[in-house]
Amino acid sequence: xxxxxxxxxxxxxxxxxxxxxxxxxxxxxxxxxxxxxxxxxxxxxxxxxxxxxxxxxxxxxxxxxxxxxxxxxxxxxxxxxxxxxxxxxxxxxxxxxxxxxxxxxxxxxxxxxxxxxxxxxxxxxxxxxxxxxxxxxxxxxxxxxxxxxxxxxxxxxxxxxxxxxxxxxxxxxxxxxxxxxxxxxxxxxxxxxxxxxxxxxxxxxxxxxxxxxxxxxxxxxxxxxxxxxxxxxxxxxxxxxxxxxxxxxxxxxxxxxxxxxxxxxxxxxxxxxxxxxxxxxxxxxxxxxxxxxxxxxxxxxxxxxxxxxxxxxxxxxxxxxxxxxxxxxxxxxxxxxxxxxxxxxxxxxxxxxxxxxxxxxxxxxxxxxxxxxxxxxxxxxxxxxxxxxxxxxxxxxxxxxxxxxxxxxxxxxxxxxxxxxxxxxxxxxxxxxxxxxxxxxxxxxxxxxxxxxxxxxxxxxxxxxxxxxxxxxxxxxxxxxxxxxxxxxx
RNA sequence: GUCCCUAUCGUCUAGAGGCCUAGGACACUGCCUUUUCACGGCGGCGACCGGGGUUCGAAUCCCCGUGGGGACGCCA
Numbered sequence: 001x002x003x004x005x006x007x008x009x010x011x012x013x014x015x016x017x018x019x020x021x022x023x024x025x026x027x028x029x030x031x032x033x034x035x036x037x038x039x040x041x042x043x044x045x046x047x048x049x050x051x052x053x054x055x056x057x058x059x060x061x062x063x064x065x066x067x068x069x070x071x072x073x074x075x076x077x078x079x080x081x082x083x084x085x086x087x088x089x090x091x092x093x094x095x096x097x098x099x100x101x102x103x104x105x106x107x108x109x110x111x112x113x114x115x116x117x118x119x120x121x122x123x124x125x126x127x128x129x130x131x132x133x134x135x136x137x138x139x140x141x142x143x144x145x146x147x148x149x150x151x152x153x154x155x156x157x158x159x160x161x162x163x164x165x166x167x168x169x170x171x172x173x174x175x176x177x178x179x180x181x182x183x184x185x186x187x188x189x190x191x192x193x194x195x196x197x198x199x200x201x202x203x204x205x206x207x208x209x210x211x212x213x214x215x216x217x218x219x220x221x222x223x224x225x226x227x228x229x230x231x232x233x234x235x236x237x238x239x240x241x242x243x244x245x246x247x248x249x250x251x252x253x254x255x256x257x258x259x260x261x262x263x264x265x266x267x268x269x270x271x272x273x274x275x276x277x278x279x280x281x282x283x284x285x286x287x288x289x290x291x292x293x294x295x296x297x298x299x300x301x302x303x304x305x306x307x308x309x310x311x312x313x314x315x316x317x318x319x320x321x322x323x324x325x326x327x328x329x330x331x332x333x334x335x336x337x338x339x340x341x342x343x344x345x346x347x348x349x350x351x352x353x354x355x356x357x358x359x360x361x362x363x364x365x366x367x368x369x370x371x372x373x374x375x376x377x378x379x380x381x382x383x384x385x386x387x388x389x390x391x392x393x394x395x396x397x398x399x400x401x402x403x404x405x406x407x408x409x410x411x412x413x414x415x416x417x418x419x420x421x422x423x424x425x426x427x428x429x430x431x432x433x434x435x436x437x438x439x440x441x442x443x444x445x446x447x448x449x450x451x452x453x454x455x456x457x458x459x460x461x462x463x464x465x466x467x468x469x470x471x472x473x474x475x476x477x478x479x480x481x482x483x484x485x486x487x488x489x490x
Numbered sequence: 491g492u493c494c495c496u497a498u499c500g501u502c503u504a505g506a507g508g509c510c511u512a513g514g515a516c517a518c519u520g521c522c523u524u525u526u527c528a529c530g531g532c533g534g535c536g537a538c539c540g541g542g543g544u545u546c547g548a549a550u551c552c553c554c555g556u557g558g559g560g561a562c563g564c565c566a
Contacts, residue, residue, distance in 0.1 A: 017566045052565060109564065116563090125492040125562060150564055168495070177493050177562085185564040192566045216494060216561040237495085239559090244501090246558070274502095277515090281503055284514040303503080306559060310501050313516040323529090360528050436525080451525040468525050 010042025011206045014068075015196070017049040018060035021257035022067040024309070025211065025241045025249050028275045032238055033209045034073045035276070035297040042206070046075040047199055050083045051189055067258040071268045072290070080203065082195050089190040089198055092228065093151045093183050101227040102183060104149040105132040106142030127179045128152070151184040153194075153223060161219035166207070166236035166299045173219045181220050193217055197224040205233050212237040213248070236299055239279045240306040249309060262337065265364030267325065270318035277317075278307040287320045319362035327354040333364060340368040342375035345476070350375055352474050353466065360465040373460030374475070380460030380483060384490035387453050399450040400488050402443045406435060406454075407484050414477050422480075423473035432469045457487035 014030040016022065037044035046068070050056040068074065096102035107128075116126035133154060140147050155178050162172040183194035190198075196217075200208060215237050225232045243253025261271055273288050280303065282288070282296040322330070331347075331354060334340035342350055353374055354367065361367055373379045389396040410422060417425040422432070440447050455468040458480055472480060 015566090019566075049566065055565075105564090112564080120491070123491045127562080152564095165495095171494070173494070179562080182564050187564075189564085191564070196566090211560095212495070213560055214566095217566095239496090242559080248560075277502065279502090284504065286502090286515050301504095305496055307503090308501055310516065313502065316516055319529095359530090433525085448525060455525060463527070465526095465528050467528095470525095 009206050010037060010040040011045065011204050012037050012042065012209055013045040013047050013200070013203060013205055014073075015047040015049050015199075015210075016064050017052060017055075018057060018064060019052060019055040020060055021259065022064040023249070023255045023257055024261075024275070025255070026064075027067070027071065027258055027271070028241055028278060029209070029211055029238060030068060030071075030073055031272055031275055032236075032280075032297075032302075035294055036207065036209060036299075037076070038294040039297050043076040044073065045077050045080070045203060045205075047080040047203065048082065049192065049195070050081060051192065051195055053083075053189060056083075063257070063259065067262075070262055071258070071272060080199060082199065085195070085199070086188075086190070088202075089184065089195055090188070092198055093190070093194070096153075096183075096227055097151065099227070100154065102151050102153050103133060103135070103180075104137045104139065104142070105152045105180075105182075106137060106146040106149045107131055125177060130180055133180060148186045150182045150186045152180040152182055153220065153227070155180050155220070155223055161222055163218055163222055163232075163235055165215075166234055167302050168237065168304055171215065171218075173216075175219075178219055178223075183224075193220045194224065197221045197228070197230075200233060201225070201228060201230040207236060208233045209236045209238065212239055236302070239303055241278055242306045242308045244308060246306070246308060248306075254309060254311075263365075265338070265366065266314070266318050267321045267333075267364065270321035271314070273321065274314040274317045278309070279303040287317065289324075315362045322361060322364065323359045325358065327351045327358065330354055330358060330364070330367070334367055338365060338368050340371070342371075344377045345375050349474060349476075353471075356466050356470045370461075370464045370466070373464065374466070374471070377479075380457075380486075382457050382460055382462075382483075382486070382490075384453060384456065384487070386462075387456065389449070389453060395449070398443055399445060399453065402439050402445055402450050403454060403484060403488060405442075406439055407481060409435060410477065411481065420476050420478070421474055422477055428473050429469045432472050436469075453487055453490075454484065457483045457490070 012033040014026075014033050016026050016030075034044045036042070046065075048061055048064075050061070065079070093102060097104065105128075111131075112128055115129040119126045132152070135143075137143075137149065139149070142149055156175045159175050160172050161175055161178070162170060164170050181193055182191050184190045218235055218237075222232060241249045243249050243255070245253050247253060249255045258271075269290050272290065272293065276288065276293050276297070277286065280297070281301050285292075285296075288296070328351065331340075331351060350371070353371055357367060357370055361370070373381075384390075389399055410427065413425050413427060414422065419425050422428075427435075436447060436451060439445075440450065451468055456462060458468060458471060458475065459466060460483065
């Protein structure tokens with residue numbers, strides 16, 4: 001259903017209104033625009049729709065832009081602010097009035113409301129009564145001395161308005177159901193349906209890719225394209241993201257700011273990967289790199305129905321991305337976004353720890369939590385009172401002897417070679433494994449019986465997911481030894 | 491209410507008339523692996539909304555019904 005215009009002509013935009021934080025639904029809309037632009041070698045643009053002066057706030061614009069930056073979706077050209085363009089909107093509207101395609105409406109809000117209520121009661125679609133439609137009022141020359149007017153579109157009374165949606169195909173509206181919508185409010189501020197067209201023309205937008213809550217606005221906008229004698233873009237209406245209650249995602253049912261996802265430890269590509277799979281598919285593939293998303297994206301496989309936001313799958317996908325990440329990059333993010341720091345240990349050591357931990361976490365914020373007792377001297381605060389060995393004192397004594405033997409064994413090697421870690425003394429994962437198995441056999445202990453207390457004390461916390469055999473070789477032996485001593489004393 | 495869109499496991503989805511006894515993923519669950527937790531491996535549970543057509547043959551095409559969503563603003 002999609003057409004393939006010359007790639008160089010593809011220009012798409014993400015046009016948020018700064019009336020709230022950038023939320024996940026907005027990110028998905030931006031993403032589909034971004035992917036299409038990148039795939040087609042076109043331009044991805046951003047326009048801030050701040051005509052609603054009441055609700056627009058600078059802090060929201062800042063949040064939207066910084067969130068998009070975090071996600072790696074920056075605009076290819078200068079960002080357009082609608083608040084800068086008031087004069088253009090006004091003069092084009094005046095022009096449409098002179099051509100008989102729009103008119104001044106002096107009706108008051110109360111009058112308009114009244115007819116709307118009446119029509120609703122009669123079971124009709126609430127619309128404007130078109131009182132001023134054929135009056136040709138001049139500015140400042142309204143009925144009953146009224147001077148305040150809005151500008152309305154003179155929408156056709158008959159026929160149909162249709163367009164071909166890239167996702168859904170042909171959509172047709174009877175014109176009788178469409179209103180003479182307001183283009184410029186009586187306070188002079190233009191409305192969304194009007195400025196969106198003026199600006200999309202100005203920006204030479206080739207494809208309008210947006211949420212399907214805009215399908216019903218499209219005929220109004222088509223009217224304006226025709227009135228302004230401009231070439232119409234192609235439209236693609238994306239299905240909505242739904243909350244668990246299957247209603248449009250909102251603050252009530254789980255809408256969350258993009259920033260919150262960042263703080264929780266989602267990777268940009270993990271979040272984007274989850275979002276792209278909400279309403280789009282590429283066979284059975286679930287995990288995509290950014291390059292793959294761009295390479296494979298198409299409108300043919302965009303779903304038509306809304307998709308429920310599934311936090312658990314998001315978590316899983318994020319884990320997949322963390323697994324594949326470069327530890328260096330992970331460390332950088334940890335330092336920048338999670339105030340992660342360490343002392344008395346080398347960068348290489350921290351990086352190796354991350355390598356061992358990254359396949360096991362789903363959220364970045366788990367990393368500093370698990371690392372903290374490994375990379376900061378004296379951070380270990382272990383209480384061994386919950387350990388199983390406390391139940392059988394003679395067993396506990398035997399285990400301590402076994403652990404002591406392991407310590408002595410390693411110690412002799414380390415002091416002979418004079419290196420700070422077991423790994424540098426030639427004792428790696430497999431050697432530790434063999435050593436502990438031997439000791440277990442010698443003292444007729446199951447491996448878990450004595451590695452469990454060892455692991456607790458060496459990691460310095462009960463919830464660190466690193467394997468003991470992975471940790472022992474790389475941890476400074478001095479530290480490991482001290483912690484094992486504490487274990488013996490407990 | 492009117493208009494627009496829509497309908498495959500709980501959820502995200504594959505599916506373009508025979509490859510479908512409907513595939514994958516998340517979740518749930520059984521087993522295995524194992525140095526706790528986790529990761530991983532192998533299984534299990536689980537869906538074509540209903541009714542009519544069209545066709546030799548329908549999850550797939552058409553119609554109706556029903557369900558769901560969205561829009562009906564001097565919000566965007």
